[in-house]
Ligand code: SAH
Ligand code: DHB
């Protein structure tokens with residue numbers, strides 16, 4: 001059992017069930033071309049997000065952290081005709097690249113990229129009555145994950161699904177007093193989640209072509 005086997009199995013799953021079309025492949029290329037990091041979810045993780053959206057019949061989706069729009073496209077592709085997705089991104093370079101990719105995916109009528117820091121944009125969404133969202137995917141910077149999750153609770157309804165990426169960080173969450181602020185951010189979030197009585201939740205460890213990590217999967221009670 002090693003990383004190579006997990007990678008091969010992940011590719012096997014992707015070949016069978018999470019094939020990327022040219023639009024999704026081009027998103028990955030667009031990140032390299034723009035000098036942006038390859039932090040997108042993997043194909044099988046994108047498909048997992050899409051399956052969750054389909055499971056709950058999501059019509060109104062919120063994402064924190066757009067990057068090039070890779071997870072956005074997986075999620076938005078299961079929306080019904082009148083469905084909407086809002087994705088928040090504070091880096092204009094990412095938002096520019098994402099808007100091009102979303103146009104190439106023909107999703108510009110369903111998806112809007114909201115520019116700004118998530119903690120600034122979330123109150124605006126509340127004032128606009130943009131919620132409640134059926135599914136919320138939290139994948140922006142890690143230190144404020146707990147605050148993002150508290151906003152997700154406000155902007156959702158009983159039955160809403162909240163998914164948070166990168167909450168295991170190669171197992172580094174096991175180490176107390178870890179120096180990395182990303183690790184500390186998700187540790188603080190995981191502890192908050194453990195005590196949160198508003199959701200039914202677990203963490204799904206993820207192995208495969210990306211670093212060993214995990215996604216918190218939550219349903220609002
Ligand atoms: N969800 C994407 C990957 C997101 S990577 C995918 O899987 O395809 C994380 C993104 O969050 C980066 O693009 C980064 O610029 C953005 N980000 C970081 N801090 C942020 C903040 N405070 N508010 C909004 N976006 C932020
Ligand atoms: C990082 C962020 C992500 O959202 C991810 O999926 C992987 C890594 C990071 O900031 O290191």
Ligand code: MG
Nearest residue numbers: 039139165166
């Ligand atoms: Mg992530």
